[in-house]
Every structure is written in C-alpha cells, then in structure tokens.
Amino acid sequence: MISKKPADSYTVMTEIVLPNDTNVFGNLMGGRLMYWMDIAAAIAAMKHCNAPVVTASVDNISFENPIKLGNTVHIEANVTRAFTTSMEVHLKVWGEDYTQQYRYKSNEAYYTFVALDPNRKPRLVPTLEPVTPEDQHLFDGALRRRQLRLILGGKMKPDDAVELKALFFKEQL
Numbered sequence: 001m002i003s004k005k006p007a008d009s010y011t012v013m014t015e016i017v018l019p020n021d022t023n024v025f026g027n028l029m030g031g032r033l034m035y036w037m038d039i040a041a042a043i044a045a046m047k048h049c050n051a052p053v054v055t056a057s058v059d060n061i062s063f064e065n066p067i068k069l070g071n072t073v074h075i076e077a078n079v080t081r082a083f084t085t086s087m088e089v090h091l092k093v094w095g096e097d098y099t100q101q102y103r104y105k106s107n108e109a110y111y112t113f114v115a116l117d118p119n120r121k122p123r124l125v126p127t128l129e130p131v132t133p134e135d136q137h138l139f140d141g142a143l144r145r146r147q148l149r150l151i152l153g154g155k156m157k158p159d160d161a162v163e164l165k166a167l168f169f170k171e172q173l
Helices: 030-049 133-152 162-168
Strands: 011-016 053-058 072-082 086-097 102-115
Touching (some): 011 030, 030 053, 030 086, 030 102, 072 102, 072 133, 133 162
Antiparallel strands (some): 011 072, 053 102, 072 086, 086 102
16 A cells, blocks of 8 residues: 555635524634534545545534634645544634635644445555654654544553653653
C-alpha cells in the first residue's frame, strides 16, 4: 500500500450562512456547522484511503467566534495520521465577512473515521508521511489524542496509554 502525504487529503469546503442556518441571534447554528464539518472531514478521509468511510468520533469542538448570517464559512480539513483502519482528520473553520472585508477563525476540531471495504467491514488504510513541521506536530500529537479518545470511550485502560502517560510522568531511573 502506498504511503500518502497530508496535502493529498487537503479539502476546502465553502458555504454561505443563510437564514435557515441561523439561531435567533443571527449566528450559524452549531449543529449545522458540525454537519458541514463532518462532510468536509469525510471527504478528506476518503481522499486519503480511496474508500467509503464512517465517522468514529468527534473531539471537542469549542466555538471561538460566531459566524453571522450572510458570512461565508471556509472549512479546511486534512488527514493528520493514519492508523490501521482509522484516520484522524484535523479541521480548521474560518468565517469571512465580505462586507467588512475580514476573515476570522471560528473553531477547530479533530474527527476520526474508519475506512470500509465492500462488505462494510473495516479495511486497511495507507500510512501517512508528514512533510512540513506542522504536519509532523499534528502527526506526533495524534497518537496521544487517540489514546485519550480510547480511554474516554472505555476501549483502553489508562495504564496502557504509554504515549499519554509520558506527558505526565517522568521515567524513573
């Protein structure tokens, strides 16, 4: 299986915030944004593995700045690390106000996807080769984030999270 680079999965999705997408304050509803983010992340994951994917988890999404009615939403997504059958996708979300001519960060998050074979069973995915320093930084952190997700999901014992424990405990000499 051929290894891929993060740029191979890079995806940008753009939407305009219409009245039906907003809450009573004229801000983009969080659920609508999460829906769009899931689509952009799935496209990035499918570009990486050339197969259908399903969402396995969504990490913390903190909304830094609201996106207003009439503004444009830009969602950037790319795979940060590939495991055996799953991939972590990092998303950055930007709002753009064309009237005031400025772009601002709205939020970012990590989604995890599993690739499926024709029988809808998990299938192997290509490995990922980081290229830039930012690629490497996201790649290195992905294993710790994965271990945290597995612990919180009850699929890993905290004592088995070697990478995560290394952040908190120094090795005894």
